[in-house]
Amino acid sequence: MIDLPHSDGGHLSLTVKVWRQDDADSPGAFQTYKIDDINPEMSFLEMLDCLNEQLIQEDKEPIAFDHDCREGICGTCGVMINGMAHGPLPNTTTCQLRMRQFKNGDTLVLEPWRAKGFPIVRDLVCDRSAFDRIQQAGGYISVGVGSAPDANSVAVPKKIADAAMNSAACIGCGACVASCKNAAAHLFTAAKVSHLSLLPQGSAERKDRARKMVAQMDEEGFGACSNTNECQAACPANIKVTDIARLNREYAYASLGTSD
Amino acid sequence: MGALRRLLMSSIGKKYVMGLSGLLLIGFVATHLAGNLLIFSGSEAYNTYAAKLHDLGALLYLAEAGLLALFVVHVLYAYWLVAENRASRGDEGYEIGYRSKQRTTYLNLAPRSWMAISGTIVLGFLIWHLIDMRFGLRDNVDPTFERYVDEGLQSEDGRPLFLRYERAIQILQTPVSFVLYAVGSILLGFHLSHGASSWFRSVGLETHGLGGPLKKLGVILAVVIGLGFASIPIYVWVAGVEVGDLSAAEARERARHVSEQALNQPVEAMTAEDVAPAGSPDSDAGD
Structure with a gap:
């Protein structure tokens, strides 16, 4: 359906541009992070977990994102990945998306759902x-x-x-x-x-x-x-x-x- | 009344209004095209059609008022919806824009993604077109008919007799008209390629399995209407259709012929010499 890039199986180094926003009333902005050694078999949310561990070790605030069952049934996760809801795959939630869909050196732009009916709570989490x-x-x-x-x-x-x-x-x-x-x-x-x-x-x-x-x-x-x-x-x-x-x-x- | 008001104010009700007014406008546009294509048959066929249409009198004004109402409703509801939809999206857009996950969309250029823009361009063209053809206000085109009206070319009830074919050709001969009419027609086709099938879903008539065929039929209709209208300025331009500089006598003769044939109505204010002597070609036409 969509021309999907595939990694060659090696671990990935990625640039991740994430929307950071303290709460609904504060202005938000993009922050850019580098992350290395991402296993292509990881789910997208596991990549975010790794990035958060890295941020915690650097004594920075981890990225808030919604997640629960991590098997595509609860409807809790949801990130706009490079302008596409839940990323490039059809019929897939963010948690079901694997990092093998991305290539080494890719830049990922992550944003929360944006809608008047879905006010932003924090970072990638909306209400x-x-x-x-x-x-x-x-x-x-x-x-x-x-x-x-x-x-x-x-x-x-x-x-x-x-x-x-x-x-x-x-x-x-x-x-x-x-x-x-x-x-x-x-x-x-x-x-x-x-x-x-x-x-x-x-x-x-x-x-x-x-x-x-x-x-x-x-x-x-x-x-x-x-x-x-x-x-x-x-x-x-x-x-x-x-x-x-x-x-x-x-x-x-x-x-x-x-x-x- | 409260129920109707609630219906027409709801997001779904507004789309009923858009869909149904759009459907009626498609009906008008298709009829309009069928009439206009008579231009390919030449002066006599086109002028006869125009004369008969304009002879409807009050009925025509009633139809025009209905059309105006349809356009106003369609356009006002469209801009109302656009304003509300923009507000719903919120102030913050997506950083790199929304990327479609649909296979058929190339660079988000599918007609469905820019109905408001194509509609606005078509509206602009429509206003220009009315100024040209309905009201005859464009003064860089020789207003042939007015000159002849001054010379007394009127029907019995004092309405001027327009040589609609000659006038349309003269308007379309200008380069600016060629571009505007061709672009306006094609944009109308783009607009309809979404609208002609989209209304089925808006009013709830689309069912499983019907969407695909309806979409195809809508696109075919849109191509026929878009290219149909565009073919007229292209024909006038490419084929170099000329009406020549009619003398007052020739114009009067032509108008009288159309009037007699189409409406069985003699033209007033003819001089004694103009009234056809026995055996003139026009006496046959009335038979």
Whole structure:
């Protein structure tokens, strides 16, 4: 898909240009660091760990960056690497990116997600609680659906189940917002709306859900969708822009009729 | 009313407005192109079409008012969205710019990435085009029709009879027109190559598997419209189409012919000698 450089297996010496910012109110700036002896099998976050150890030994403040599971499922990590959310590989989180994707002597420019809805907390860490608030606005099922039904007693066609599952794969990392020129959160919101509204349990509240989640999304200061598909290209969970079409459809349906 | 207002103020609702107004404008642009291509058939076909169109009278003004409203809505919503989207991105841009991870994007030059810029250029061209062709305000072009109007070339209700073909050719013959009309047309094509399919998703009609074919159809439509319009100034320039310097008598004769044929309407203020004697070519045309 993308022409990727590969290291020759030898250890790497890199120049890393990192955005450093004390807090949301302080001005930030780039700092440039040199790091040697990077094993190409390391993950990107392990490289940052090494760089931080080096900074601590030099009695400097380590770089703050978000991370948790380090296996691509939690959605916590996320760095803009050379202008690309989660780096150059498709369908990959930052923690899944290996240093073999880079060449000896490369310069890496690392920045936090930049969006009005994601204020910077420190260095590469931004506050993504806007996503939580969008989720809380309607990304749930509150009607009583009883205890776990017998297997196959609620019929869901395979195609629908697959589509809902694909949308449920969203890990809420924010790469869609980071890579959108409008900092729009439509792919995230669309994935959540699609996941729930496709299923019988979620369809009871689909109108309220679409209306409330979109209202919250707008409230948080995210932009509008220009259909450029950059979010889809940056998404580590392979969420498709057809979900955005579904969100637009759900929203029209929710707006034109009466509420649930 | 509250629900409608909420809908039209939301980020998704604004895109419904953009998509639907854009769709209607595509309908206009396609119709406009179909009419304009008659220029290839020459003076008589084009002038007849123009005369019939302008004979719609109040209906035409109504259509023009509707079009104006569509353009105003489309443009105002576009700039409103651009302003909001810029604000959403925040003050701090990415150091080395955003790099697309899409295979199809070359240097971020894909039409979808600069709709506001292509739209603004098309808007500028549109204003120029209206000044030229709708209002006839460009004075470096010989306003043929006005000279003839002064000489009494009017229809019965006093409207001037324009020789639209001759006038269009004269306007397009100037080098500045050639460049502006060709560039404006191609930029319109660029704008539509995203817009013609993007609206499907904006209004929620795109479904799985439909995106690719819709995109292709949109690009084909955009190429047809862009090159279709651009072909007119290129044709006038490359083929060296001339209308010659019509004398008042020739112009009057031509206008009378069109008027009689298209509208079955005699031209007022003709001198006695001008009224065609029996056996003139025009008496056949009216049959």
